[in-house]
Amino acid sequence: MSDALFYPYQRRWISEKARFKIGMFARQTGKTFGTTFEVAEDCQLADLDAGRTRWVILSRGERQAKEAMEEGVKRHAQALGSIVRAYEQEYRTNEATYRAMEVEYPNGSRITALPANPDTARGFSANVFLDEFAFHQDSRKIWTALFPVISAGWKLRVVSTPNGKGNKFYDLMTGDDKIWYRQTCDIYQAVADGLPRNIEELRIGIADDDAWEQEYELKWLDEASAWLSFELISSCEHDQAGDPDAYQGGPVYVGVDIGARNDLFVIVVLEQIGDVLWTREIIARRRIKFAEQEMLLDDVFLRYRVVRCCMDQTGMGEKPVEDAQRKHGEYRVEGVLFTVANKITLATRGKETFEDRRIRIPMGDVALRADLHKLQRVTGPTGTPRFVAESDSAGHADRTWACFLAVNASAVPAVEYAYEPVGRHLRNHNDRPVRATAGLGMGKGLW
Structure with a gap:
C-alpha cells in the first residue's frame, strides 16, 4: 500500500485485516476510496498467488456502484499494476434487471458492483463491501438476505455516514460484541490527519445544525418527533x-x-x-x-x-x-x-x-x-x-x-x-x- 495515496485514518482502516469491519466516516473523507483499495489489493494478491477470490460491492444506486468501480477499483488496479478486464453486464433477479459493473483479473478473481436491495444481496458466495449502508433501502432485509452470502468464511466490509437510528447500520455500529472491528472518523479527526478541508466554511455552508452534526460530526440524531424519519x-x-x-x-x-x-x-x-x-x-x-x-x-x-x-x-x-x-x-x-x-x-x-x-x-x-x-x-x-x-x-x-x-x-x-x-x-x-x-x-x- 502506498502511504502517499492515503491519510492516516484511511491507512488504519485498510491495514486492519479482521474478517468483519465496520466504519463510520464523515462525508467526503474517502471511505469508499479507501475500501475499494482493499478490495482491489485483495484480488491482486490472490492473482499473484495463482489463486482467485470474489468481491461484491453493493451501493445505494446504479450511479454510486459505477462510481465505486470507476473512481475506486479501476484506479487502484491501475496503480497496483494489475491487468484487468472491465465490462458491464445485466444482472437479473426475480424482481428486475440491473446494470452491473465488473472487473476481472487474469487468474479469475472478480469484482462486481451493483445497486443494493434484498434480491441483489442474494445469489453470490463472496466477500462483500456494503457502501453507505445506512442509506440503503430496506437495510434490515438486505442484511437478512446478505449474511448467508459470506457465511463460508468470506470477509465483510461496511462503511457509511450516520442516517438516524432506524437502520441496520446503527444496530451494527453501536453493538458491544467483540467480533466486529469498529472505526470512526469525524471531520475533526480527518482534518487533524491531513485532509484539506476548511471546517468552519463547511459548517457555515451546510447551514443546518442537524445536518452538520450527522454528516460531519457523526452524531446519532433522535428521530422520535420527526414526521419523516x-x-x-x-x-x-x-x-x-x-x-x-x-x-x-x-x-x-x-x-x-x-x-x-x-x-x-x-x-x-x-x-x-x-x-x-x-x-x-x-x-x-x-x-x-x-x-x-x-x-x-x-x-x-x-x-x-x-x-x-x-x-x-x-x-x-x-x-x-x-x-x-x-x-x-x-x-x-x-x-x-x-x-x-x-x-x-x-x-x-x-x-x-x-x-x-x-x-x-x-x-x-x-x-x-x-x-x-x-x-x-x-x-x-x-x-x-x-x-x-x-x-x-x-x-x-x-x-x-x-x-x-x-x-x-x-x-x-x-x-x-x-x-x-x-x-x-x-x-x-x-x-x-x-x-x-x-x-x-x-x-x-x-x-
Whole structure:
C-alpha cells in the first residue's frame, strides 16, 4: 500500500485485516476510496498467488456502484499494476434487471458492483463491501438476505455516514460484541490527519445544525418527533430523480412555497409516471423579488406539462397566487392557506406518499434530506396536533412544504377534454420539443 495515496485514518482502516469491519466516516473523507483499495489489493494478491477470490460491492444506486468501480477499483488496479478486464453486464433477479459493473483479473478473481436491495444481496458466495449502508433501502432485509452470502468464511466490509437510528447500520455500529472491528472518523479527526478541508466554511455552508452534526460530526440524531424519519426519506431516494433532462412529457404537479427575507422560495416539480411521482426539479432561491419568483414559475409552466399547481397563499402569498391564476388558469392553480387543518392534511398526505413509496426524490441531496427531517409533529396545550420546524439559515422546512403541496396537487385527478390539441408542442429546458398529449388538464383552455 502506498502511504502517499492515503491519510492516516484511511491507512488504519485498510491495514486492519479482521474478517468483519465496520466504519463510520464523515462525508467526503474517502471511505469508499479507501475500501475499494482493499478490495482491489485483495484480488491482486490472490492473482499473484495463482489463486482467485470474489468481491461484491453493493451501493445505494446504479450511479454510486459505477462510481465505486470507476473512481475506486479501476484506479487502484491501475496503480497496483494489475491487468484487468472491465465490462458491464445485466444482472437479473426475480424482481428486475440491473446494470452491473465488473472487473476481472487474469487468474479469475472478480469484482462486481451493483445497486443494493434484498434480491441483489442474494445469489453470490463472496466477500462483500456494503457502501453507505445506512442509506440503503430496506437495510434490515438486505442484511437478512446478505449474511448467508459470506457465511463460508468470506470477509465483510461496511462503511457509511450516520442516517438516524432506524437502520441496520446503527444496530451494527453501536453493538458491544467483540467480533466486529469498529472505526470512526469525524471531520475533526480527518482534518487533524491531513485532509484539506476548511471546517468552519463547511459548517457555515451546510447551514443546518442537524445536518452538520450527522454528516460531519457523526452524531446519532433522535428521530422520535420527526414526521419523516431518515430511513423513510432514504427509501424514496433514487439516483435518477431530480434531473430535468429525464422528463418524459407526462403530467406534472407543482408545489410552491412562497418565501421572502429569511425563508426560501421553493418550487418542486413532480412528474407522474404510472402511480409514482418523480421529482424532476427543485428550485430554491433566497431573498429574490416577487417578479423573479413569478418568472421562475412561468418558466416551469413553459417547460413542463403542468396539470395542477398548489401554492402557499398564506400572508404574502395572496398576490402571487392571484397573478398565477390569471396567467395560467384558476383551474390549474390553487392557493392553499396554511391553517392548522390544512397543514395536517398536507403533512398526512405527504407522509403516506413516502410510506407507500409513491414518490422519488434526489439521492444524496443533503439540504433536502435535512429539510424533510426537520418537520416535527407536536401537541398543543388543547391537544390539537401542530406541525412545526425550527427556522434556521436553511429556511423553515420550505422544501418539505413545497413537496407536500406538489403531492397535494396530484391528489385531484386530471379532467379529460372532448377535443384534441392541434400542433401544440412544449419544450424542455434544453429546448427539445416534448409532444403535448391530449386528454389531460384541469380546466378550460389548458392546451
